[in-house]
Amino acid sequence: MSVTAPLGFxxxxxxxxxxxxxxxxxxxxxxxxxxxxxxxxxxxxxxxAAPVLWSQQVLSGGRLRAVVLNSGxxxxxxGPEGFQDTHATAEKVAEVxxxxxxxIAVCSTxxxxxxxxxxxxxxxxxxxxxxxxxxxxxxxxxAIRTTDTVSKISFKRADGYMVGGMAKGAGxxxxxxxxxxxxxxxxxxxxxxxxxxxxxxxxxxxxxxLDSDGCMSTNDTVLxxxxxxxxxxxxxxxxxxxxxxxxxxxxxxxxxDAEGASKAIAVEVVGAAxxxxxxxxxxxxxxxxxxxxxxxxxxxxxxxxxxxxxxxxAVFEPDRVxxxxxxxxxxxxxxxxDDRSKVDMRPRxxxxxxxxxxxxxxxxxxxxDLTAEYVxxxxxxxx
Amino acid sequence: MSVTAPLGFxxxxxxxxxxxxxxxxxxxxxxxxxxxxxxxxxxxxxxxAAPVLWSQQVLSGGRLRAVVLNSGxxxxxxGPEGFQDTHATAEKVAEVxxxxxxxIAVCSTxxxxxxxxxxxxxxxxxxxxxxxxxxxxxxxxxAIRTTDTVSKISFKRADGYMVGGMAKGAGxxxxxxxxxxxxxxxxxxxxxxxxxxxxxxxxxxxxxxLDSDGCMSTNDTVLxxxxxxxxxxxxxxxxxxxxxxxxxxxxxxxxxDAEGASKAIAVEVVGAAxxxxxxxxxxxxxxxxxxxxxxxxxxxxxxxxxxxxxxxxAVFEPDRVxxxxxxxxxxxxxxxxDDRSKVDMRPRxxxxxxxxxxxxxxxxxxxxDLTAEYVxxxxxxxx
Numbered sequence: 001m002s003v004t005a006p007l008g009f010x011x012x013x014x015x016x017x018x019x020x021x022x023x024x025x026x027x028x029x030x031x032x033x034x035x036x037x038x039x040x041x042x043x044x045x046x047x048x049a050a051p052v053l054w055s056q057q058v059l060s061g062g063r064l065r066a067v068v069l070n071s072g073x074x075x076x077x078x079g080p081e082g083f084q085d086t087h088a089t090a091e092k093v094a095e096v097x098x099x100x101x102x103x104i105a106v107c108s109t110x111x112x113x114x115x116x117x118x119x120x121x122x123x124x125x126x127x128x129x130x131x132x133x134x135x136x137x138x139x140x141x142x143a144i145r146t147t148d149t150v151s152k153i154s155f156k157r158a159d160g161y162m163v164g165g166m167a168k169g170a171g172x173x174x175x176x177x178x179x180x181x182x183x184x185x186x187x188x189x190x191x192x193x194x195x196x197x198x199x200x201x202x203x204x205x206x207x208x209x210l211d212s213d214g215c216m217s218t219n220d221t222v223l224x225x226x227x228x229x230x231x232x233x234x235x236x237x238x239x240x241x242x243x244x245x246x247x248x249x250x251x252x253x254x255x256x257d258a259e260g261a262s263k264a265i266a267v268e269v270v271g272a273a274x275x276x277x278x279x280x281x282x283x284x285x286x287x288x289x290x291x292x293x294x295x296x297x298x299x300x301x302x303x304x305x306x307x308x309x310x311x312x313x314a315v316f317e318p319d320r321v322x323x324x325x326x327x328x329x330x331x332x333x334x335x336x337x338d339d340r341s342k343v344d345m346r347p348r349x350x351x352x353x354x355x356x357x358x359x360x361x362x363x364x365x366x367x368x369d370l371t372a373e374y375v376x377x378x379x380x381x382x383x
Numbered sequence: 384m385s386v387t388a389p390l391g392f393x394x395x396x397x398x399x400x401x402x403x404x405x406x407x408x409x410x411x412x413x414x415x416x417x418x419x420x421x422x423x424x425x426x427x428x429x430x431x432a433a434p435v436l437w438s439q440q441v442l443s444g445g446r447l448r449a450v451v452l453n454s455g456x457x458x459x460x461x462g463p464e465g466f467q468d469t470h471a472t473a474e475k476v477a478e479v480x481x482x483x484x485x486x487i488a489v490c491s492t493x494x495x496x497x498x499x500x501x502x503x504x505x506x507x508x509x510x511x512x513x514x515x516x517x518x519x520x521x522x523x524x525x526a527i528r529t530t531d532t533v534s535k536i537s538f539k540r541a542d543g544y545m546v547g548g549m550a551k552g553a554g555x556x557x558x559x560x561x562x563x564x565x566x567x568x569x570x571x572x573x574x575x576x577x578x579x580x581x582x583x584x585x586x587x588x589x590x591x592x593l594d595s596d597g598c599m600s601t602n603d604t605v606l607x608x609x610x611x612x613x614x615x616x617x618x619x620x621x622x623x624x625x626x627x628x629x630x631x632x633x634x635x636x637x638x639x640d641a642e643g644a645s646k647a648i649a650v651e652v653v654g655a656a657x658x659x660x661x662x663x664x665x666x667x668x669x670x671x672x673x674x675x676x677x678x679x680x681x682x683x684x685x686x687x688x689x690x691x692x693x694x695x696x697a698v699f700e701p702d703r704v705x706x707x708x709x710x711x712x713x714x715x716x717x718x719x720x721d722d723r724s725k726v727d728m729r730p731r732x733x734x735x736x737x738x739x740x741x742x743x744x745x746x747x748x749x750x751x752d753l754t755a756e757y758v759x760x761x762x763x764x765x766x
Contacts, residue, residue, distance in 0.1 A: 047693030047701045047717070077689050079702065079718035112686025113719055216694045218686075289672070289753075290761055297762030303495025303601075306460050310430030311599045318430045319462070334430070335462030336496055370672075370762075372755035378673055379680030379753075 001155035002137030005164035006187035008032050008227025012131040013139030016124025018072035018117055019110075024143035026121065027069040028093070028128040029183055035228030036103060038064035039195035041203050043220035049076030050086040051106040052219055058090075058105050062192030064225050065103040067183055068093050068128075069144050070121060071168070073110040074179060076218040085116050092122045096129035107221050109146055109168060109179040141166035144181055147377065149257055154249040156242045160232040161188035163242045167250040169220075179219040180207065180254065184246055188239060189228035198240045199224045206247035209279070210255055211286045211367050222247075255366050260373030263295050266351045266364050273359035277314035281354060282365030284312050292370035298345035300325040305352060306334065320357040326350060384538035385520030388547035389570035391415050391610025395514040396522030399507025401455035401500055402493075407526035409504065410452040411476065411511040412566055418611030419486060421447035422578035424586050426603035432459030433466040434489040435602055437473065441488050445575030447608050448486040450566055451476045451511075452527050453504060454551070456493040457562060459601040468499050475505045479512035490604050492529055492551060492562040524549035527564055530760065532640055537632040539625045543615040544571035546625045550633040552603075562602040563590065563637065567629055571622060572611035581623045582607045589630035592662070593638055593749050594669045605630075638749050643756030646678050649734045649747050656742035660697035664737060665748030667695050675753035681728035683708040688735060689717065703740040709733060 004011050009031055016026040031038075040059040042052050058064070068089055075082045086106045094101040108116070131139075141151040145168055152167040169180030184199075203222055224243065255264055267285045272278035285291060288308040294301035302323045309321060323331035328343045330336075350369075387394050392414055399409040414421075423442040425435050441447070451472055458465050469489045477484040491499070514522075524534040528551050535550040552563030573581075586605055607626065638647055650668045655661035668674060671691040677684035685706045692704060706714035711726045713719075733752075 045690060045693040046695075046699075047689045047704075074686075077686055077701075077714065077718050079716065082718070112684075112690065113714070115719075216690065218690050218693065289757075293758050293761035296758065299762070301495075303457075303460055306430045307428060307495065307599065307601050310428040310601065312429075316429075321430075331460065331496070333462065335460050335465070336498075370758055372758045374672075375676050375679065375753055375755045375758060378676035379682070 002153035004137035006162040008229030010132040011136035011140040012128040013143030017120040026124040027140035027143040036063040037192040049219040050082040055105040069107040075108040076112040144168040152253040161230040179217040182222040187230035188234040202244040261368030263369040270362040271355040272361040273315035278363035286367035296369035300343040302331040316356040322355040324353040385536040387520035389545040391612030393515040394519035394523040395511040396526030400503040409507040410523035410526040419446040420575040432602040433469040438488040452490040458491040459495040527551040535636040544613040562600040565605040570613035571617040585627040641751040644751030646752040653745040654738040655744040656698035661746035669750035679752035683726040685714040699739040705738040707736040
């Protein structure tokens with residue numbers, strides 16, 4: 001289903017020869033309208049790849065005719081030449097669609113610091129344009145994979161319209177393990193301002209709360225395109241909910257496919273004085289390598305949780321913090337609680353609940369364990 | 384040599400049965416004066432172990448008769464009972480030395496969230512007191528080891544006085560991989576205010592610039608004791624230099640012994656607008672799991688360096704940053720520089736130089752690579 005589930009969208013995914021081998025590496029998603037309203041959210045990294053700089057500029061107009069995405073190269077840290085490559089890619093898409101490059105977004109993912117093979121890429125754009133179809137969503141989702149072991153797609157039906165999406169990556173919007181790219185489409189009719197509001201709210205509660213390894217990519221991009229082809233002006237709250245569901249679904253798929261992970265860890269912070277405090281505590285705990293190793297070893301090491309909480313600026317008193325792992329409150333009032341042998345650490349899903357006893361706010365950050373496989377995947381080759 | 388190299392100090396290290404097996408686990412360091420001036424620096428973690436809370440209070444008086452240290456248990460997150468255990472330990476030392484508990488510092492290291500076996504510990508204090516000697520420095524350094532594979536000791540001679548030290552741990556003061564404990568002694572004559580100034584300056588440039596895994600312990604403690612037994616009022620600048628040399632020497636020993644590391648990485652930031660910027664950039668790069676994996680794999684992946692730099696608030700322009708690895712400038716002006724195949728990644732020591740082109744300040748942060756052995760050591764058992 002993916003990005004072509006909603007009316008008004010065609011897509012293609014082909015092997016352009018950007019990657020070695022014959023794997024798909026180029027995707028094209030085209031919005032046939034009648035509306036072209038669009039919004040985007042980009043990496044917070046100050047070192048931004050050329051396609052991010054380009055697409056941010058394009059999105060300032062609030063309209064997108066198409067998105068071209070490639071795996072096999074991030075086109076980041078490639079200087080002015082890299083920006084020209086992105087520009088040329090958008091121009092080529094505009095040419096084959098007989099449209100304007102100013103409404104073409106570009107997304108790239110792969111190794112930083114290498115120029116893209118532009119001849120292969122531009123020929124690929126021509127080929128992809130010839131294969132655009134209403135069934136192309138799956139091939140497009142396949143073409144943006146890098147270390148992803150599976151394609152990530154999602155789809156939700158609402159009252160008279162649909163929301164579809166595809167994503168790649170094994171991390172989060174910011175920070176990110178690896179680049180995260182995501183394209184979401186809808187055939188509902190909305191303004192670009194509405195799309196922007198909805199997209200920011202949805203990503204803030206989904207992709208932004210994944211933190212697989214605390215690293216932030218130079219290329220992260222999430223786009224939302226509305227064709228209006230269903231002819232429906234949706235209820236904005238309902239639409240926001242659907243977009244958030246698609247984002248949450250894709251985020252979950254990214255997490256499960258995170259490089260080398262054997263556990264999916266939810267760090268659930270409750271009793272916080274503010275949502276910001278809850279997010280800060282959740283993120284800090286989710287980034288503790290020591291804790292992530294302990295969870296990998298199926299050790300309910302709440303001492304490492306408290307040591308991480310103690311490095312934050314959140315409102316809490318050390319002797320009022322409670323911690324549960326998989327529902328067993330093994331730390332009460334900052335000290336030993338229930339018997340840790342009662343904690344069943346065998347399931348793949350592990351929930352760490354931290355009660356700060358400081359207020360009524362909460363947030364959940366999702367992460368993974370730290371494994372020898374993660375080290376292997378990230379040391380054995382460049383990515 | 385260790386802490387008993389300077390005149391006026393005796394020490395002992397014994398097996399009290401706090402750890403299982405017959406390894407040494409209790410150390411006692413006694414200052415026989417004539418001066419008792421002392422200073423301490425403690426973890427910045429808000430979740431502080433009972434011995435840290437106790438010793439901070441003791442040090443507010445600026446005098447120390449003795450330090451008692453145990454491995455085999457951190458006495459952190461142990462509630463009011465844990466604090467009473469620390470208090471009882473200090474009282475016991477005071478009793479055997481016929482002195483005041485208010486001038487006895489306590490340090491503990493080991494698993495968080497478990498009470499110490501107080502009967503064994505108190506009996507151990509009695510035994511250790513009976514074995515105090517001018518040769519006891521090595522045994523004391525041995526007794527504070529946890530996952531340390533070797534004892535860490537240092538010693539510098541100055542004009543008419545000496546500075547000695549011992550440490551345990553495989554990390555830094557704040558944050559820290561594992562608890563870092565360090566006791567430094569001198570037979571020079573200084574006030575506690577002078578010691579405090581010197582110690583803060585020395586630790587800020589040494590232990591504080593180690594960042595093996597970004598985690599911060601609940602127990603980190605560095606103490607500096609002056610006996611005045613040499614009868615020398617030292618030049619303060621020279622004394623500060625000697626203390627910093629001892630700290631740097633011990634910090635280097637900690638880094639080399641970091642859990643599961645195969646590379647010692649120096650992240651050298653130059654051209655920064657301020658020293659704070661240099662430290663922030665160095666620390667952020669030193670904490671990138673992706674980069675640490677790449678270095679482990681002997682991959683001079685400068686893209687991961689730039690991606691980490693981009694997450695900081697330091698003053699820099701992405702297209703003016705240069706990066707060298709082991710002296711080869713593989714990134715110039717934020718893009719591809721010299722041929723990366725020229726970088727020799729085989730040595731254990733790896734230097735990453737980041738030129739922000741934004742000013743004249745610099746700082747170096749020391750870290751290690753991320754290895755499967757690190758994961759194994761920190762997942763296979765509680766610590």
